[in-house]
Amino acid sequence: xxxxxxxxxxxxxxxxxxxxxxxGNIRLHGQVFLTSWILLGALLVFISLGTKKMDNDPxxxxxxxxxxxxxxxxxxxxxxxxxxxxxxxxFIGTLFLFVFVSNxxxxxxxxxxxxxxxxxxxxxxxxxxTTIALALLVSLSYFYAGLSNKGWRYFEYYVHPTPIMxxxxxxxxxxKPLSLSFRLFGNILADELVVGVLVFLVPLILPIPVxxxxxxxxxxxxxxxxxxxAYYIGEAVEEHH
Amino acid sequence: MLAFNFFGATEGGLFDINxxxxxxxxxVVALTYILNSLFFKPVGNVVEKREKFVSNxxxxxxxxxxxxxxxxADLLTQLQSARTEAQRIVSEAENESDKLYKEALELANNExxxxxxxxxxxxxxxxxxxxxxxxxxADDLSELIVNxxxxxK
Numbered sequence: 001x002x003x004x005x006x007x008x009x010x011x012x013x014x015x016x017x018x019x020x021x022x023x024g025n026i027r028l029h030g031q032v033f034l035t036s037w038i039l040l041g042a043l044l045v046f047i048s049l050g051t052k053k054m055d056n057d058p059x060x061x062x063x064x065x066x067x068x069x070x071x072x073x074x075x076x077x078x079x080x081x082x083x084x085x086x087x088x089x090x091f092i093g094t095l096f097l098f099v100f101v102s103n104x105x106x107x108x109x110x111x112x113x114x115x116x117x118x119x120x121x122x123x124x125x126x127x128x129x130t131t132i133a134l135a136l137l138v139s140l141s142y143f144y145a146g147l148s149n150k151g152w153r154y155f156e157y158y159v160h161p162t163p164i165m166x167x168x169x170x171x172x173x174x175x176k177p178l179s180l181s182f183r184l185f186g187n188i189l190a191d192e193l194v195v196g197v198l199v200f201l202v203p204l205i206l207p208i209p210v211x212x213x214x215x216x217x218x219x220x221x222x223x224x225x226x227x228x229x230a231y232y233i234g235e236a237v238e239e240h241h
Numbered sequence: 242m243l244a245f246n247f248f249g250a251t252e253g254g255l256f257d258i259n260x261x262x263x264x265x266x267x268x269v270v271a272l273t274y275i276l277n278s279l280f281f282k283p284v285g286n287v288v289e290k291r292e293k294f295v296s297n298x299x300x301x302x303x304x305x306x307x308x309x310x311x312x313x314a315d316l317l318t319q320l321q322s323a324r325t326e327a328q329r330i331v332s333e334a335e336n337e338s339d340k341l342y343k344e345a346l347e348l349a350n351n352e353x354x355x356x357x358x359x360x361x362x363x364x365x366x367x368x369x370x371x372x373x374x375x376x377x378x379a380d381d382l383s384e385l386i387v388n389x390x391x392x393x394k
Contacts, residue, residue: 016254016255016257018257026259026260027259027260028259028260028264029257029259029261030259032261033261033264033268036265036268040268041273041276044275044279047276047279050281051279051280051284054283054284054287055287055289056287056290058287060258062287063278064283064288065284065300066284066288069280069281069284069285069288070288071372073285087342089281089285090273090276090277090281093267093275093276093280093281094272094277095269096272097276098272104293105280109323114315124265127261128255128256128257128258128263129257129258129259129262129265130261130262130265132258132262132263132264133261133265133266133269134266134269136262136266137266137270152284189255234270
């Protein structure tokens, strides 16, 4: 009896179920877009409020936004290098903000209270489509960064320091997006599942430390994603001597 | 719930990859442009303007400080020369006053000596005159005494 109810409870987690939107003959995961629009809308409102009246003496929200900007600049500058970090700072910053807002929004807002006909709302980064999209954008970016900065000499990177490295470097181009996307996806999904299971089993108190751990992991994952993206771009534009 | 009536049959699972992927990529690229114009550019302008302002002020302050130090050194040398000049003037004045004092002293000494000498000469002449007179009187007296003695005999 107990075992049976446990199973139904687990079933209530609805792992791998989606709210499908059908537009023409393409299908979308609606819950991902819904949460991402809500969270990005909140982010944009927050940023517009903070940048509305900017002053040389920062006050209130402007302080926070400047801190954030400085943090992202430091991240981009240390990984990409003084020469081209300016071009890539918006991209790195957007990745960081998107992943961070998605992770924290997924963890902090009680989405479960909103009932959907199928699937459930949650962090957009807990969907493999989102993380693969981000990872592929990073791949495109570092190829573009390398080619636009060094032209065909970018491919010297593949035989640097010796041609023996060639197969490994080619393999890396596939493992980079794979590891980026699965790391983020796995961490956020696992966090959501652990919290979900704990909430069903012991609804009081016990899930709270795990939720805090989840917030910590979420922030770290955003930092890791942005740092790695910046590192890959930095690696592509780096000059070998 | 009516809004979601167009959802299809549930299928898929965790690794269900579909058109969500490219649309999400487009969304992120759009977000990059939006955030660039809404956040990164304006905040960057303000921050970099301030950084420039601060570094300019620091450079200016450093220049002013070095100028002040130069002026200070300048004033110090001026002060030094003024001090030696003052010392020179003081010692000169001291010498002068010393000389004047000595001259005055000598003059006074001379005068005193002269008047002393004059007085001494006068005293001497008076003394000798007195002595002459006294010896003359003594002579007279002795003569008188002799005459009386002789007469009594």
